[in-house]
Amino acid sequence: MFDYDKWQEIFETIRKHKLRTFLTALGVWWGIFMLVILMGAGSGLENGVVGMFGSHARNAMYVWTQRTTKPYAGLPAGRFNQLTDGDIQAIEDRFGDMIEYMSPRMFVPSGEITHGDYKGSFSVRGECPEFVHIDAIVLEEGRFINPLDMDQRRKKVVIGRRVQEVLFPDEEPIGEYLQINGAEYQVVGIFRSDSSDEEEVQDVEETIFMSLATAQQVNNRPGEVNWFVCTINPKYQVAEVEEGIKDVIRERHKIHPDDPQGVRSNNVEEEFKEIMGLFTGIRILVWVVGIGSLLAGVIGVGNVMLIIVKERTKEIGIRKALGATPRSIISMILLESVFLTFIAGYLGLLASTGIVALLKIATGDGGAFFMNPQVNPGVAIGAMFILILAGALTGLVPAIQAANIEPVKALKDE
Amino acid sequence: MIKLENIRKSYTTGFNTLEVLKGIDLEIRDGEFVSIMGSSGSGKSTLLNILGILDNYDSGNYYLGDILVKNLSQTQAAKLRNQHLGFVFQSFNLLTFKSAWENVALPLYYQKIPRNERKDRALKYLERVGLLEWADHLPTQLSGGQQQRVAIARSLITQPRMILADEPTGALDSTTSHSIMKLFTDVNAEGITVVCVTHEHDIAEMTQRIIYLKDGMIEPESQRADAN
Known part of the structure; x- marks a missing residue:
């Protein structure tokens, strides 16, 4: 009232x-x-x-190897153990149901990358198709790396937004070619980063991705892997699986179980928490x-x-x-x-x-x-x-x- | 008819009980103009407060017409005051943040009368006391005599049975005092009972009857009916 x-x-x-x-x-x-x-x-x-x-996966972990600091099983300290496709396979065999996506990676050392009169230096990486589920990247045009690129070791690349701006300032890049270490690669897609961290965005968008298999071939390092990222099934904590995965590598490469250096990892989930x-x-x-x-x-x-x-x-x-x-x-x-x-x-x-x-x-x-x-x-x-x-x-x-x-x-x- | 029967009232302060009214019997006929005189401490203010239902009494009976005013709740007392009584005070007691007409209209607000009608009636009563053109002024912009006229208009607006004035001329010079008393006389001539507490003889002389209070009692020898 x-x-x-x-x-x-x-x-x-x-x-x-x-x-x-x-x-x-x-x-x-x-x-x-x-x-x-x-x-x-x-x-x-x-x-x-x-x-x-x-959009970077919160349930991801990164794993890489470093020189050992402890002798083990008759082997001296100071060895470097190269990760291989075999290690990845062994981990997937053991933890297949716990791992969501597995993405082994390899750098491709590259000099100046050119397209016609345009050139720039960018980092180049070999990736598996799964990596799009892990990294904070969004496809803008074209497509990502696909299994066919892997199987046939095709010279196809996906480029970051910055790469496109430098090499293809006034041209539609999809279908065009760029030169890495003297070889021609066809651009099939363009991506951007959706992180809010400017530095991170710049790093990511100045990257060129090709398939891991192609990278292994052009580097002449068949079967080798620099490091890998994997995401863990949300039913599990990353920390639960982390040591198990590293143990597989330790076993396969005869690294002392207590060696703090031999196998290293970074747990994104813990960081996020x-x-x-x-x-x-x-x-x-x-x-x-x-x-x-x-x-x-x-x-x-x-x-x-x-x-x-x-x-x-x-x-x-x-x-x-x-x-x-x-x-x-x-x-x-x-x-x-x-x-x-x-x-x-x-x-x-x-x-x-x-x-x-x-x-x-x-x-x-x-x-x-x-x-x-x-x-x-x-x-x-x-x-x-x-x-x-x-x-x-x-x-x-x-x-x-x-x-x-x-x-x-x-x-x-x- | 206002009738007081053996009204007693005492105040307790600390260990002392002070009997202020010691059995007051008093009748005031409708339409009478009465003044109450007495030295300070004689109980005249207390008597006026009891008449005004602003204060309770300890024993006795107070009839306001047919109504026995006794052991009332605050709400009942408020309603009786609003409907039957008008007050005029020595210090005017106008609300300083309200204009003259708003002050006059205030009692009608508590009768839930719509604002427009309140204003109409307030203006009519302001005209009656000769202050129509001051209707929108604040009390602070008015002289003492004008403020008291506003207060009188306020006391009249509910057309009460009785107006109670507590030293209404106490803060005014003698010329203004006489014009205020003239106004009371005119009001009284319209049939409204006026009871006026004062300690000034010339003011009391302007009323029809003077009631002398001394030490909480009415002095019987001083009771004079229809003083000229």
Whole structure:
């Protein structure tokens, strides 16, 4: 039920006590403002760091070999063990059901890469078709490496966006040829990186991929592999499988089981979890600080309402003498308090979401550590309701106090 | 008819109990213009507060017409005040942030009368006290006498049975005081009972009957019906 007169009375009171109203509103405004800004900043940081992963598989691990540091089985320390197709096969045989995608890789040393008059130096790698499921890359045109390229060792390459810009500045590259180490390779696709980390993007987009088999052939290193990446079936933790996979390599190459150097690995999942753990901490901090400042705002309102009642003792006395019932006094004070907290909270919400939106525009999708800050609307609205409820609760005590003011005493109060 | 029967009232402060009214019997006829006189501490303000249902009494009976005013809840008391009584105070007690007409209209707000009608009626009563062109001024922009006229307009707007004035001229110079008392006389002539507490004799002389209070009792020898 909307009581027009009552609201008019409240608006009048508020309009004619601007400073008091402003001070009351400021605390609440600040509380919700801080909460939302903190939430936005937290999520921006989180999105920024998570964005650096792009579409890179979170459940990936990298494995490579280094010189051994311990003698084992009659063999001296300091040996280098080359990974081979046989190792990959053995790992797939043993852990086939746990491994999602397996992608062995090989570098192709290359000098200047040319196309007509255009040239540049880019890194060149041999890859299996599976690698697209692991790396943070997105196909823009054409196709990726396919099994046929592997089987027939075809001289087909997929190039990064930067490679296309340098070698094919004004030409459609698909179907065209470029020269690596004097041999011609046909471009079949163009990709870009979807990471938000500029450096990473540049590295990836300055790469040329061919099939692993082709790379092994042109390097004249049949059956060899530089290192491999694999993703683990989501039913398992990467850490559960990590040592098992390395043990297969150790066994096959007679590397001491306790040698810290012989076989190395990098667990992306653990890395990702660590970062996420950090953000759980940040989120808790945001909530503690945000709710703290909200609470301070609400207590501020209660405080100011108490002062207001004191200040208005005489007015309330006059109103009571003229026929105001205790109920009308209570509803006047309560409505004023709720109305103020609501408006102040709403303005705080508007201001802070506005700033978060501006930050979003300013940082865009490209910011390295900060991007796409967001505010959970449910949380924001929830905070508003808490504010209104708190406004009512903190208004209640002064309201009851006001209702019990004795007109006789209030009118004597000069 | 307003009737008080053996009204007693005492205040307790700390260990002391101070008996302020020691059995007041009083009748005020409808349409009478009465003043209550007495030195400070005689209980005249307390008596006025009881008449105004702003304060309770300990024992006795207070009849406002047919209504026994006794042991009322705050809400009931508020309604009775609003419908039957008008108040005029020494310090005017206008709301400083409301304009003259808004002050006059305030009692009607508590009768849930729509704003437009409130304004119409407030303007009518402001005209009645000669302040129509000051309707939109704030109390601080008015002289003391003007503020008291606004307060009187406010007390009249509900067409009460009785107006209670507590030292209405206490803060005014004598010329203004007399014009305010003239206004009360005119109001009274329309049939509204006026009870006025004062300690100034010349003011009291302008009323029809003076009730002398001393130490919480009415002095019977001073009771004069229809003083000229």
